[in-house]
Amino acid sequence: MLPAPSQPYPTSMPDLARFRAKHDAASPDATETPTRSFILHVDMDAFFVSVELLGRPDLRGKPVVVGGRPDQRGVVSAASYEARKYGIHSAMPLRTAGRLCPHAIFLDGHHQKYSEWSDRVASILAKFSPIVEMVSIDEAYLDLSGTERLHGHPFAAADKLLRTITQQTGLPCSAGLATTRLTAKVASDQAKPRGLVWVAPGMEARFLAPLPIRKIPGIGEVTERSLRALGIETVEQLASHTQEKLEKLFGQWGTALYRKARGGDAYEFLIDAEPKSISHNHTFGEDTSDVPEMESLLSHLSQKACKRLREAGLSARTLTLTIRYAGFDTYTRAKTLPESSQLDSEIFAVFLDLFRQHRDPKRKVRLLGVALSQLSHGGQQLDLLEAGRREKLEKLTKAADHLRDKFGFTSIRFGGSLRRED
Template sequence: MTGRGDSGSLPVLPQENGWPRSIIHVDMDAFFASVEVLDNPELAGLPVVVGGTPEGRGVVAAASYEVRRFGVHSAMSAARARRLCPRAVFLPPRPERYAEVSRAVFGVFADYTPLVEPLSIDEAFLDVSGCRRLHGSAVSIGHVIKNRIAAEVGLTASVGIAANKFLAKLASDLEKPDGFVVIAPDEAPALLRGLPIERMWGVGKAAARQLHLHGVRTIGDMLVIPETVLSAKFGVQAARWLALGRGEDDRPVVPAREAKSIGNETTFAEDITDGEHLRGICDLLCDKVAHRLRMQGVVAGTITLKARYADFTTHTRAATPGHPTDSSVEIRGIVHDLLENRLGRRGRALRLLGVTASQLSGPRPRQPGLFDGQGQDDRHRRLDGVLDRVQERFGPLLRRGPGKKADKSRE
């Protein structure tokens, strides 16, 4: 494994000969918080929280590395973040600015490969297997991309390079922030065996605690357990964990234009019971999904809520809107209904929430209302834009979406 260094300090693998594929994972470091520091250098070195309010209302959308040292992380309630770090600087999200910077970053990716799969506004997979003759090795491409982001955008990114998506994402996370790690196929088995089980993609803190009870502390510990035993406790995800633990992952890099669905999910550091907190997290996820739909110029015919309980059982609930949509307002309303009326949670704690938009199609024709553009669709679009701008200026005290059961904790 090769690690941290500038363009001149890392050995360049000879075109990654023998690699089945060359995959790069780029993950911007503390993206929202870093954009705030970029625009206001006086914030450099301070514990910055994006989302929530100094009074403790709302949910943390992003946290700088300075505030993470106090235990603050995304999806945490602002009230707890304030208790953990009383001197934290709380800032309202500026979604339009983050989207602008994200477009600049993804513009750099597009210069090197058409096979770019966005995972969110601030990270993506790139398959450069077919680009090496033109642009050089994946290591060379990774360095150029990292250096261009720093020079042209002004932000740092962590880059991971490997022969598949799991290993590339793992590599980008090993030396954050500002990391650059390459995992060659023949190095992967030994590296994986010694890593803490928490490094496994899809194993959150709650799952790790359960694995610890079975004597599993490292990925290597997990690999010696029979699949039948692991599956009895953790269900279908056990087979996926074992394959990843062996370094096996044949999932392709799927460009956004070919994606069949767009989704975001988050695993909580601690199980959450409070309904308002869960609705606030759903709002964050809905906003991310709706933003990605609009960025890609598509609308969704189905919205799905995914919920995982403390015992690792997972349930999904889906709904079909009256018309395909990319509206944050409409998606929030659908997901609130799924969470509160169709999930059947009955107060049980959750450890994961996810929102997925599927049945994607090109944007539907917009029909004006009876009074020259006053239709509900137009109102929702204007409300999305207006409230985004109001949030930028005045902070996260306003909430988008239906007024019924208003969630005052929205970041």
């Protein structure tokens, strides 16, 4: 059978981020934020719409959608606040937006123009702090600590900054000032549109407490669902759980959640959001057609990925195998399990199956990769009929993870990958 054309390879957490997450997890107290820091998060209001309105002032105050026509296939890239009242939001199919608000004005996007305006905004920001980090086309963090002598108190500086942007560009924007990035970002969101919110030092937890958990950056649909199942809907409720409890439920992500609920900072740079997929791949030194070698490598990759999965307290449902042949043709094959898993043996069996079914034996292989996606929190549902067997497997897996942590990854491998060691 011919393999299907290559699919976009799922991205995993950047290696550096993971390294630092692991490094810091050992000594979380070393990452406390100094109390006198002033972080400003600046976010342009409905940026693409606002840029379009510069040339169409007649559309001000009307429901405007940027992204294309309502009979086109694409998605909304921005919606004015008036359009949002109808339930329209970015990433929604244009057709849905058209149905929700048939009298909305639909405009095409002009990305070149947006990045020019973004540059103009960035150059204004640079006048207020030497440390500016643009995190997207319409959003930036500024470190205003130590700028008092030049610009006055950071709150006054922030107010002046927003006025300068509006005067010089005509574009509306909002900002949040706080001691941490996370709190500053939530504050700017609460300030919208055309607002400025300052969360004074020591007020972070109180400011965040009444908000729904989804307002916390990095908490997506998957985490929200898991937290709701535990009866946790607000940040206050999340903050009432101990670090140990959250780590037991969510692994490393639990540590991040614990800090996030308190407006904590350092950590959310490291594990910023729930992972979308976990992947590992390996390029052979020399293209190969040695089947036992390839199969033991596959076992090794799959075990590495599974270990990360368990560390994050996750299970996976979709398993994707990548095969790249000599000459760089790349093929992926995926299988979705009836139930998500985090067990080495089950996951490896699927990868092995995919490999045996889809590898073209006439071609030499350059790279093999495995990816785990459709992730969800918590261990898998125990299959009651097989509870005894699963329990054994889970115990074995945990013991193996423990030994790997202690002695390095290569000390423990299950069956298939032993050959690589000899």
